[in-house]
Amino acid sequence: MYFSSGFFTCIGKDGKIYDQLKYVWLQGRQVWMYCRLYRTMERFNKPEILEAAKSGGAFLRRFARIPNSGSPWKCAFCLTRDGKALKVQRTIFSECFYVMAMDELARVTGDKDMQVEAAQMMDQLVHWVRVDPSGLGKPQLSGDTPVCSMAVPMMLLCLVQQLTEARSGEEVDKYREVGGWCVKQILQHLQRGGTAILESVSSEGKELPGCEGRLQNPGHALEAGWFLLQYGLENGDQELQRTAVDKFMEIPFLTGWDKEHGGLLYFLDVDGYCPTQLEWSMKLWWPHCEALIAYLMAYSHTKEPALLERFSQVYDYTFSHFSDAENGEWFGYLTQQGKVTLDFKGGPFKGFFHVPRCLYMCEKILDSILNKQET
Secondary structure, three states: OEOOOOEOOEEOOOOOEEEOOEEHHHHHHHHHHHHHHHHHOHHHOOHHHHHHHHHHHHHHHHHOEOOOOOOOOOEOOEEOOOOOEEEOOOOOHHHHHHHHHHHHHHHHHOOHHHHHHHHHHHHHHHHHHHOOHHHHOOOOOOOOOOEEEOHHHHHHHHHHHHHHOOOOOHHHHHHHHHHHHHHHHHHOOEEOOOOEEOOEEEOOOOEOOHHHHHEEOHHHHHHHHHHHHHHHHHOOOHHHHHHHHHOOOHHHHHHHEOOOOOOEOOOEEOOOOOOOOOOOOOEEHHHHHHHHHHHHHHHHHHOOHHHHHHHHHHHHHHHHHOEOOOOOOEOOEEOOOOOEEEOOOOOOOOOOOHHHHHHHHHHHHHHHHHHHHHO
């Protein structure tokens, strides 16, 4: 829901708003999702959807960036209802979804200023990640070891694909090198002779000591898998396509699927220790969304029956456990046994993004499969 402009995302199981804070990364995701649906699916090409997206975009442009942060591009993480900055994170993710929102909104409105703003923010993100991260505000501590989180090159690769979609010339050439760098960085997380995908590695691409180095996130690996597959298909890289399927999709399923209760575990320790994350054994909505996209996309291009079986297995668990037949939408957080433990439909981390993106992409892929069968 939106008020004046911007969206409420803290929504209870029955649709009632339980908190009026506005989270910038969720605002960006919702603007992007509305625009993508409006632009690419006829049944969502409705003026009220476009107006909601424009309202959210106006809220972001007016309030998301923090003028006194030391950088004109740093965004808040959380805002009050009327747009006052409340919290900031020393990461790039609010800014990443700002880019996605502005670029997709520019596509549906024709506003060139928004497209330029998205490109400028992207330039700043690349600078923070590859040249100088000091603008993010994170202090350099004497015992701190540089760490490469897979989420960072994944997110930048997602932005490269967003900014270059259906474009050509200098706009595409500008990001070709960045995309290649992102792929190389992601592939460094394939460790232990190609048998494990680790969430964090050293700046040299080596395994880190301790709990941090042993951490696995099956959902992230699966999401990286379909990002890599998509990139490999766009660039004709068959080796990357095979790696995306055989490593980034197969390994997370073999290690992360709960054989007793079903569903994907949230975190794992590659050596079998108990992860230190308290929610490690829970089943969250978004890894299952990413798995559905990954296996259906992989099947559509390889026609390997095992991948369709993976999709069906994840589908059966997902729609029998997360979907709320009574009030609509999905629950986001289940116990290991598959019982709803947090019954809200939206919060600081769950907004209008993973579920609709999953359903949207799966519908598009299924349409493509069916159309090919008819021709």
